[in-house]
Amino acid sequence: MAKVLMKGNEAVGAAAIKAGCKYFFGYPITPQNEVPEYMSKELPKIGGSFVQAESEVAAINMVYGAAGAGVRVMTSSSSPGIALKQEGISYIAGAELPCVIVNMMRGGPGLGSIQSSQSDYFQATRGGGNGDYRTLVYAPANVQELVDYTMKAFDMADYYRNPVLVLGDGMIGQMMEPIEFKETEKMDLPEKDWATTGTKGARKPNIVNSLRLQAPELEALNQKIEAKYMEMEEKEVIYESYKLEDAEIVFVAYGTVSRITKNAIDLLEQEGIKAGLIRPITLWPFPNKAFAEIPATAKALMSVEMSQGGQMIDDVKIANEGRLPIGFYGRSGGMVPAPQAIVEAAKELLGGVK
Amino acid sequence: MLKDKRIRIIIGHYGSGKTEFAVNYAVKLAEMGKKSAIADLDIVNPYFRSREKHDELTEKGVWVMSNSLDGKSALDLPAISASVAAPLQNKEYDVVLDVGGDAVGARVLARYKEYFKEGEYDMFCILNANREQTSTVEGAIRHIDSIESVTGTKVTGLVNNTHMLRETTVEDVLRGQELSKRVSEELGIPIKYVSTLENVARLLPEKMDGEIFPIKLYMREIWM
Known part of the structure; x- marks a missing residue:
């Protein structure tokens, strides 16, 4: 079509x-x-x-x-x-x-x-x-x-x-x-034999x-x-993994923010920093298994959300099982994260864990 | 562009690209050294309206007006700034009126009817053949009729802005041109512009009804 x-x-x-x-x-x-x-x-x-x-x-x-x-x-x-x-x-x-x-x-x-x-x-x-x-x-x-x-x-x-x-x-x-x-x-x-469509005298009522x-x-x-x-x-778990190979930092972001984050990943690449993304498509069930794909090169994770303190970050912590440090970048109230701001936050996080 | 009437009313269905056209038009007027004003009269859509580019447009020398509360913000209130009347009255200004969506959104125009004397305004209808509601001649005409009937003004020109955002091809534009031609013949309204992205505009045939009007995407963030 x-x-x-x-x-x-x-x-x-x-x-x-x-x-x-x-x-x-x-x-x-x-x-x-x-x-x-x-x-x-x-x-x-x-x-x-x-x-x-x-x-x-x-x-x-x-x-x-x-x-x-x-x-x-x-x-x-x-x-x-x-x-x-x-x-x-x-x-x-x-x-x-x-x-x-x-x-x-x-x-x-x-x-x-x-x-x-x-x-x-x-x-x-x-x-x-x-x-x-x-x-x-x-x-x-x-x-x-x-x-x-x-x-x-x-x-x-x-x-x-x-x-x-x-x-x-x-x-x-x-x-x-x-x-x-x-x-x-x-x-x-x-x-749908459980539906309340009338018994027509032929079956027991569905409740x-x-x-x-x-x-x-x-x-x-x-x-x-x-x-x-x-x-x-x-x-039913669905997710996308993007540029995880050799990534130093792995972002976790969903929905529109994942698109902004992909932009940030391109900008980081231009500066020689390898970054990847895990994008949950089902938020529940959360794609815990995606975190097994994170390469040994990764030094940190960062949850990016349109939320002030982060909400998905709790699931990222569960999936991470304490392995890597986890950073967060978020905006709220209707403010939308800019790619460059995500880049800066990522560099700061990497600087701190080196 | 300078032959167009001082007051330009821009109408079109959501997704026709009316706001991109209006913003590009207002910027071009400013670049030509005109006193350019754009009034965002969209009371229907909550997002992606010209007021969001208030600062960028102001920097380019365009006077931006919208709601009466704080000018830039994202409120879907039917509160239009009283200042919109100023450039309509002051003949030193070239005015672009960016009108929201369908006939419901266009109702705002009736408020300014006294300024829309025949021969003193242009009303351009932006057509996008890739939008469900205006993909046929009948659909496009119905759209124009419904807007004219609430505003009491007449469409004076068509703008073929058939697009698929960044995926727009020459074929899209030419298909839209066919549609626009048939609407034009049916209603006796000329095609004034063929509006499309700069990279597509370069590939269009030289002779087309209407002036080729290359545009930039001001409203769409880079990641969209």
Whole structure:
């Protein structure tokens, strides 16, 4: 298919519809408003439904209901809006239902700003809701990946019967880039025989619920969903390693910041400093195994994030297992790291560990 | 460029490249020694608006106006600075109005209607054949109609700015030129410019409808 030029937020909507999403429930918030705008325009054309809910809390519960009925459903928001959805996400995980949630992150805490950030890493990977649940988290770095992983998210959600999060930031949502919709292999997915679609007198009713008052029953659910999380950790990890060979310093960065970091790597190369990058594409499960590829030449790691003190750096520490010193460079509040600033931070770190 | 009317209104769909065209145009006016002013009237998009280049443009001698709160910042508020009226009134200025997105964004223009007397303004519609909504003659005409109906002004020229960002090829531009020609014939509006990256502009055929207008990417950071 020929390439078209699309804005990230529109591309999310187009990708979701391509993946068979027919229902969208949301509440507007900058910088992701083009997602609901696109869905409100396009879903009625294919016999689907768009509802602008009265709040994010209502929207995620509409998603819960539609997912229970077995249809492909999505919601999107930005940081504080996703915070409001955490309770519903926990319920959906507890009820073992599939759905796709898109977060185009903006500056926080609180209402923060409307500018780009990556300060919801904890929220995405640790979860703001209660209980022993996880969400698969995809972190695309460009609009093409945003399309590809939004489509994949629907298959993964159905396969695992669990919410899947696509974590972008305001820049990727607002950015215009050439994309194509690739024909992907159809995944072999089980029938949704658990969906509440009416018994027609032919079977026992299906029940969608996250309440299990008997302790053994709830523990059994937790064991069942934990087994799914272990399967995801084994099978779903995706990452990119870039110029790791002979690297003296290895950056870890995701999303748009990984692109800025690649620019910094080129600048360092011009100064004769070899630098590489590990780019997690799934933030959960985190690509711990990528760290085994770090060459013996590496003297330090550096996490680069649009976050003040760093959030992903905690996972970098876990994956590093105490082997190398870890530095950090980050900007927050909507400020975007400049390639040259990353270069300076890297040189300072290397100077300190030589 | 200097034959264009003193007030130039730039409209176009998101992704048409309207802001890049407007910024390049305003810079060129300043370089020609004109008193150049650009008003960022975009109240629709929160990012990648001309106000973000306030400092760089000011340095190049362009007067940049946007919202009434602090001029540069990223707020998606319908708050336009009162100063926008100044270069519209002061005939010493050449003004570029950078208007946001679709008909909703263009509604802002109605506020300045008194300055848009026929024959005293140009309204250029930027076309990008690689954008879904304006990839066909019908789509492009619908876009122009919807904007004209809320602003009460008429498009006086088309700008073929068909692009795929840094991946733009001569073929992209020529395909866009075909589309622009058909829109031009249908509506009786001339193609005023063929706007494209400097490296693509060099490879274009010499004779084309409209003046070839090579542009730099001011709005896109190097890593994008």
